[in-house]
Amino acid sequence: xxxxxxxxxxxxxxxxxxxxxxxxxxxxxxxxxxxxxxxxxxxxxxxxxxxxxxxxxxxxxxxxxxxxxxxxxxxxxxxxxxxxxxxxxxxxxxxxxxxxxxxxxxxxxxxxxxxxxxxxxxxxxxxxxxxxxxxxxxxxxxxxxxxxxxxxxxxxxxxxxxxxxxxxxxxxxxxxxxxxxxxxxxxxxxxxxxxxxxxxxxxxxxxxxxxxxxxxxxxxxxxxxxxxxxxxxxxxxxxxxxxxxxxxxxxxxxxxxxxxxxxxxxxxxxxxxxxxxxxxxxxxxxxxxxxxxxxxxxxxxxxxxxxxxxxxxxxxxxxxxxxxxxxxxxxxxxxxxxxxxxxxxxxxxxxxxxxxxxxxxxxxxxxxxxxxxxxxxxxxxxxxxxxxxxxxxxxxxxxxxxxxxxxxxxxxxxxxxxxxxxxxxxxxxxxxxxxxxxxxxxxxxxxxxxxxxxxxxxxxxxxxxxxxxxxxxxxxxxxxxxxxxxxxxxxxxxxxxxxxxxxxxxxxxxxxxxxxxxxxx
Numbered sequence: 001x002x003x004x005x006x007x008x009x010x011x012x013x014x015x016x017x018x019x020x021x022x023x024x025x026x027x028x029x030x031x032x033x034x035x036x037x038x039x040x041x042x043x044x045x046x047x048x049x050x051x052x053x054x055x056x057x058x059x060x061x062x063x064x065x066x067x068x069x070x071x072x073x074x075x076x077x078x079x080x081x082x083x084x085x086x087x088x089x090x091x092x093x094x095x096x097x098x099x100x101x102x103x104x105x106x107x108x109x110x111x112x113x114x115x116x117x118x119x120x121x122x123x124x125x126x127x128x129x130x131x132x133x134x135x136x137x138x139x140x141x142x143x144x145x146x147x148x149x150x151x152x153x154x155x156x157x158x159x160x161x162x163x164x165x166x167x168x169x170x171x172x173x174x175x176x177x178x179x180x181x182x183x184x185x186x187x188x189x190x191x192x193x194x195x196x197x198x199x200x201x202x203x204x205x206x207x208x209x210x211x212x213x214x215x216x217x218x219x220x221x222x223x224x225x226x227x228x229x230x231x232x233x234x235x236x237x238x239x240x241x242x243x244x245x246x247x248x249x250x251x252x253x254x255x256x257x258x259x260x261x262x263x264x265x266x267x268x269x270x271x272x273x274x275x276x277x278x279x280x281x282x283x284x285x286x287x288x289x290x291x292x293x294x295x296x297x298x299x300x301x302x303x304x305x306x307x308x309x310x311x312x313x314x315x316x317x318x319x320x321x322x323x324x325x326x327x328x329x330x331x332x333x334x335x336x337x338x339x340x341x342x343x344x345x346x347x348x349x350x351x352x353x354x355x356x357x358x359x360x361x362x363x364x365x366x367x368x369x370x371x372x373x374x375x376x377x378x379x380x381x382x383x384x385x386x387x388x389x390x391x392x393x394x395x396x397x398x399x400x401x402x403x404x405x406x407x408x409x410x411x412x413x414x415x416x417x418x419x420x421x422x423x424x425x426x427x428x429x430x431x432x433x434x435x436x437x438x439x440x441x442x443x444x445x446x447x448x449x450x451x452x453x454x455x456x457x458x459x460x461x462x463x464x465x466x467x468x469x470x471x472x473x474x475x476x477x478x479x480x481x482x483x484x485x486x487x488x489x490x491x492x493x494x495x496x497x498x499x500x501x502x503x504x505x506x507x508x509x510x511x512x513x514x515x516x517x518x519x520x521x
Contacts, residue, residue: 038120041130045204047121048134051113051141052275056299058289059106061274061395063302064099065148066373066464067316068502073466074488075323075457076370080316088502089317090491095503095521102290103152104505107145111159114142119162130203133211136193140212140220143186144397147224150179151468154501155518158182172514180228187221190214196246209266209275210394215247216272219398226406227472231414238407241271241400242423250400252430257343259399260372262392271398276301278392298390301373305389307462308376309346309369312357313389319345319368322488323461326454332432340431344461346371357381372462401427401459405452412448420448427459471500 037043058064070076071089078089084100087093093100117138121131142160149156157171158179194214195201205211222237240247251268258264266273277299284298305313327341342353348365355361357376363369373393375381404427408420421437428436436451443451456469475481476495485492498519509515 034116034120038124040124041126041204044117044121044124044126044131044134047113047117048137051110051117051138053293054106054110054113054145055141055274056276056288056301057102057106057109057291058302059099059102059104060110061301061303061397062276062288063306064102065106065152066303066395067306068099068103069152069464069467070462071317072491072500074470074485074492075320075461075466076317077320077489077491078316079318080314082316085316090493091495091499093502093520095506095509095517097503097505100502101505101507103502104149104508106290107149108159110145111142112162114138114145115160115162118142118160127203129201130205132193133195133201133203133205136190136217137212139186140190140194140217143183143190143217143220143224146179146183146186147220150176150183151227151471152502153504153518154520155179155504155516157515170512170514173516180224183224184221187217187224190217191221196249210273212272215241215250216398218247219271219403222403222410223398223406226410227468229413229472231410234410235407235414238403238410241403242407250403252401252404252426254430256340256430257377259396260343260393261378262394265394269400270396271400271403273397274301274395275299276392276394279390281392300389301391301393301395302389303395304374304391304393307370307372308374309356309363311362312376313374315369317370319370319462320489321368323457324368326457330433333434334432336432338431338433338458340458342371344372345369346374346376370462396463401430402465405456405459409449409452412445412452415445417443417445417448420452424452424455427455431458467500476500 038047054060056062067085068088071078071085072091076089078086080086084093084097087097088099118135121134121138124131146156146158155173155176156179158174159171160182161168163169190212191214194212194217196214198205198208198211198213200206218237218240222234222241225234225237241250242248249268250271253259253264253267253269258267259269262278279298279300282299284300285296286294286298287302288298288300306316307313309315324341324345324347327338327345330338332338342349346353346356346369348354348361356363358381371377373395375391404423408423411417411420411423425436428434440447440451453469453473457466460466470476470485475485477497482492482495501518501520503520504515504518509517509521
């Protein structure tokens, strides 16, 4: 029947063709085009909102970008029946992998949407301050997309203009210098155009949380500079956030766990986070795994279900024994284990932590699981039927704790080691750890470097950061450090040079003759 209908339709089209002649209307009246859309303020706002949307899809922070990034760190290992997840974790993933391509697609979708905003919004008659805020957000989101792509694939095309001809559909791979200069430029532009806060702006975005701010752009610019070892320039950006007259508005929240709950979001510690929503609040029946959103689209985060322990979710990844033991190396001032361990890792601790998801521990007592970004231990969530897959937990992209540790790192690398202590101690104080200046005074630059690697591992475990630290520190190409990584996580036994990155998707290599393979292909 389907074949019959196809041929009937084909015949009708053939019969209609001569009669239609030049009167054939090729424009779909139900679908807007660039010529009809970019006309007013409301459309400009909608376009910026659509750019954010790319980050809440499966290839963004909804699931795969955190999963495939965390999986490659030495604090996490693959434990999934889905081969792609295990192969990413042990650095053997093929360029034909679906999840690898989803990340590529989601981020270039963000780039394309941001490019549209940057191209069309300047020509719209509207309030100039609002226009600047919208353009600043587009630059920030494009910078974020390029930052993620560069750290994930190493060598990528930089696309900053809309295609004018079919030749523009096939952008060439750019050099790392071009890539990172563009990232710096996008964050610089965003920093110059964004407000410190939306509390007092005049316009329809007044009071809206979750939009990119000047602080977010400053922090990401500093982070990008740090990743490229531009120590002095990074220091200048972080200093604005730590003690600058305008941006010194951030602070650590008292409870570490509040950074990973669906409550107290967009708090004083958060410079930028991806906004997810509980479907019980905002509705929706279709998961936002991909494609374009519609009226029934959910806005949920699936990391909670992907990381949740056996019996409550997919349990696709497990923390390594190394990171668990790393948390136990140093006791607090009142002789307890680092409290961040209980937020990051779900483990059976007699007399301390004997439950999971509001009930008794059901798994072997010697096994450990992820807790960060899951609903384990969060009031109101007791099992997989109470919202684990429909998670409304925002994904924190940049926290003030990370800024403090990066500031300390840049100071240390800039030969200002003694100045790094107080910024590290702010992070340690929340964990109730002893004064580092007293327990390890007068560290050398090399000793402080090692200390910071330890501090970052504990504060930022399972936050899509660890593998980027490992790469930028050059550990994989240092024989002693590589051997150490292999003791942390056996997944590194199968690492080969270049495979710390995800490969460029094969489908894109096949369709774009100007796209070059990267070291992981």
